[in-house]
Amino acid sequence: xxxAGEGLIALVPTMGALxxxxxxxxxxxxxxxxxxxxVSIFVNPTQFGPNEDFARYPRTFSADCDLxxxxxxxxxxxxxxxxxxxxxxxxxxxxxxxxxxxxxKSRPGxxxxxxxxxxxxxxxxxxxxxxxxxxxxxxxxxxxxxVTDLRLGTKLVVCPIVREADGLAMSxxxxxxxxxxxKQALALSxxxxxxxxxxxxxxxxxxxxxxxxxxxxxxxxxVQVDYIELVxxxxxxxxxxxxxxxxxxxxxxxxxxxxxxxxxxx
Numbered sequence: 124x125x126x127a128g129e130g131l132i133a134l135v136p137t138m139g140a141l142x143x144x145x146x147x148x149x150x151x152x153x154x155x156x157x158x159x160x161x162v163s164i165f166v167n168p169t170q171f172g173p174n175e176d177f178a179r180y181p182r183t184f185s186a187d188c189d190l191x192x193x194x195x196x197x198x199x200x201x202x203x204x205x206x207x208x209x210x211x212x213x214x215x216x217x218x219x220x221x222x223x224x225x226x227x228k229s230r231p232g233x234x235x236x237x238x239x240x241x242x243x244x245x246x247x248x249x250x251x252x253x254x255x256x257x258x259x260x261x262x263x264x265x266x267x268x269x270v271t272d273l274r275l276g277t278k279l280v281v282c283p284i285v286r287e288a289d290g291l292a293m294s295x296x297x298x299x300x301x302x303x304x305x306k307q308a309l310a311l312s313x314x315x316x317x318x319x320x321x322x323x324x325x326x327x328x329x330x331x332x333x334x335x336x337x338x339x340x341x342x343x344x345x346v347q348v349d350y351i352e353l354v355x356x357x358x359x360x361x362x363x364x365x366x367x368x369x370x371x372x373x374x375x376x377x378x379x380x381x382x383x384x385x386x387x388x389x
Contacts, residue, residue, distance in 0.1 A: 140295035153195035170236030
């Protein structure tokens with residue numbers, strides 16, 4: 124346990140393949156904890172399913188270190204799998220119920236892996252602040268509950284989604300997309316934008332908002348929808364009516380690439 128007066132420590136957990144979205148997280152961390160920002164780079168095997176992309180997930184360690192250092196990170200933590208999961212390890216952290224909603228519904232075990240590795244990182248770093256992107260909104264809800272339940276003492280800071288010039292949410296997986304898939308992938312951000320417009324015009328009915336998004340996806344034949352949901356951001360349970368702070372979230376596969384996007388309605 125650190126002594127009072129030592130200054131804030133910030134942690135930015137990543138799986139590497141860093142891009143401008145990660146840079147914004149590191150920049151925010153540096154602003155709030157100058158000179159005391161750790162960036163972890165670890166492709167966590169326990170959050171990938173057996174048929175997912177763990178083996179091909181982009182690994183760009185040298186470039187990642189350069190980006191993190193340019194943005195002001197003072198420590199880079201890049202453990203081996205054996206450091207995070209000792210041989211014979213059988214202990215996992217499972218945030219029950221929440222972990223089975225949204226992405227957890229179609230990716231069984233995914234959020235157990237996320238919760239486990241983040242717990243290990245928070246124990247190792249003992250940060251005052253941990254920075255996450257809103258793009259992973261379901262993950263944020265689960266980690267908030269984890270930190271509260273385990274009384275870990277870290278404050279989660281959620282930073283806005285960073286987008287490409289055409290609106291696509293930045294993701295390390297965007298590099299998988301072919302040129303045509305990249306065009307089709309815009310359905311996610313277009314669906315989110317359509318819902319924001321409707322909500323700003325006063326539409327609050329969940330079925331109307333979801334139908335508007337579904338209409339956009341229907342025009343993109345290469346896009347296979349996983350979910351389109353309006354939920355409470357704390358419980359991830361579906362809502363019939365949008366209110367301030369509701370989470371509208373979408374997930375879809377474009378070719379072999381799974382992407383997510385969302386917005387917090389006002």
